[in-house]
Amino acid sequence: MIGSHGEYREVKNYLIEKEGLTESKENAFVLITADGVQVDILPFGDIESDGSVSVAGTGMTSIRVDGMKEVFQSGTELVDLEEGKPFKVATMTGIALLKFIAYDDRPERRQKDARDIGNILIHFFTLHEDLIYDFHNDLFGEQERQLENIAAIVLGREMRKIIGENIGLLARLEKILSSNIGNAAGSPVCTVDNRRDW
Numbered sequence: 056m057i058g059s060h061g062e063y064r065e066v067k068n069y070l071i072e073k074e075g076l077t078e079s080k081e082n083a084f085v086l087i088t089a090d091g092v093q094v095d096i097l098p099f100g101d102i103e104s105d106g107s108v109s110v111a112g113t114g115m116t117s118i119r120v121d122g123m124k125e126v127f128q129s130g131t132e133l134v135d136l137e138e139g140k141p142f143k144v145a146t147m148t149g150i151a152l153l154k155f156i157a158y159d160d161r162p163e164r165r166q167k168d169a170r171d172i173g174n175i176l177i178h179f180f181t182l183h184e185d186l187i188y189d190f191h192n193d194l195f196g197e198q199e200r201q202l203e204n205i206a207a208i209v210l211g212r213e214m215r216k217i218i219g220e221n222i223g224l225l226a227r228l229e230k231i232l233s234s235n236i237g238n239a240a241g242s243p244v245c246t247v248d249n250r251r252d253w
Contacts, residue, residue: 056100056127063098063110070096083112099123121224122156122217130217147182148213151175152228155214159231169242179206186213 057063067086070076076086076094086094098108099120109117130149133141145153151172158168180187180202187194187209194205211232218225235242 056124057098058101060102060110063096063102067096070094078112079114081114083110083114083116084118097123099127119156119160121227122153125217125219125221125224126153129219147175147179148210149217151210152214152217155228155231159227176203176207176210179203179210183209 057066067078070086071078075089079085079087079093084095084097086096088094097118097120098110102108103120103124106119106121107117108120126145126149127143130146130152131143132146134144136142154168154172154175158165158172162169183206187205191205191209191212194200194208200208214228215225218228
């Protein structure tokens with residue numbers, strides 16, 4: 056959540072000068088650690104213009120940031136690091152929402168996001184049993200459902216909570232989901248680990 060281009064440059068400069076990261080030549084939003092790990096530094100908030108952010112640099116200099124503000128506001132939780140400093144981290148649901156959007160933006164280049172979504176769906180029930188049993192027990196009714204299908208419904212309900220009143224983002228997510236469900240056999244989201252039984 057950044058208020059200006061100047062704040063964004065300050066964050067990047069700190070990471071470069073104090074933490075030893077280097078800039079990517081292919082993507083102005085990526086910094087690279089000493090051991091070669093790419094770190095996305097994606098600004099959003101007041102720096103946005105019509106859901107996009109453009110920055111100075113080389114390579115990719117413009118991105119869509121749909122969903123970032125909503126996940127920051129409603130799809131994060133505080134995690135205490137070893138140093139005792141709380142750190143705001145996206146929830147599994149928030150990550151899934153952002154991955155759906157990223158995949159939709161550039162499906163030809165974001166196949167890993169599609170696979171990640173599929174893996175989230177496979178493991179969501181196990182990772183969120185308490186949430187499902189405590190707040191979504193209506194899904195265990197007369198109609199018998201596979202646990203992965205229950206998990207997918209709960210994930211959708213929880214993403215809807217994050218989206219809140221953003222009607223445009225809700226419509227976009229519904230379109231993404233309808234497209235993948237309608238073409239389940241050909242969808243990378245629905246065919247993780249060669250599974251086509253969704």
